[in-house]
Amino acid sequence: MIRSLSIAGLCIWAAFSLSLCASDTAVAGERVFKGPVEARVLDVLDGDTFVAEAHVWPDQFVRVNVRIRGIDTPEMKARCDVERVAARRAREVLAQLLEPGTVAISNIGSAKYYGRVLADVITPDGELLADILVAEGLARPYQGGHRAGWCG
The missing domain is CATH 1.20.5 (Single alpha-helices involved in coiled-coils or other helix-helix interfaces)
Known part of the structure; x- marks a missing residue:
């Protein structure tokens, strides 16, 4: 028995x-949750980070800051006017793209700083948000390491 x-x-x-x-x-050696997870956008912080309420289980939600995987955008607290203007524009466009309210996040891992998660973000139309922002010239491809400046 x-x-x-x-x-x-x-x-x-x-x-x-x-x-x-x-x-x-695994994505680039980091442990990630494959997803996708449905997330409702609550706020846009800058050109590559937003606040979301992720629906992780039935009737269970997690509020989290999501950094979009694979891109870098200008910083809101920039050292020069050119970067500050570009940062505001990137945040405005991201807010417009996220306006419908719900996205899918996948390949969800921990971001290096500030308690965020790092994730691929898929629009309701099925497009990768990172690809849209790069195509619009509002973001640069970024896979970690040293970032190039935006001040010229």
């Missing part, structure tokens, strides 16, 4: 562990 309980327990543990592994993946 004890042996059958321990085998059953081992099977349950193995199934649970496999389900966790199936939902996680």
Whole structure:
């Protein structure tokens, strides 16, 4: 009887562990949740970060700052007027793109600073938000490391 309980327990543990592994993946060596997760946009902080309420389980929501994976935009607290103007423009356009209110976030990992998550963000039209911002000239591709300045 004890042996059958321990085998059953081992099977349950193995199934649970496999389900966790199936939902996680690696992006550039970091542990991420594959998703997608539906998220309602609450506020736009700058050109590459917004506040969202992610629907993680039935009737369970998490409020989180989401940094868009793969891009860098000008900083709101910039050292020069050119970057400040570009930062405001990037934030305005991001707010317009997110205006419908709900996006899907995927490949969700922890961002390096400020308690944010880093994620791919997919618009209701199925487009990657990062690609749109780069195509509009409001963001640069960025995969970590040293960032190029915006002040010229």
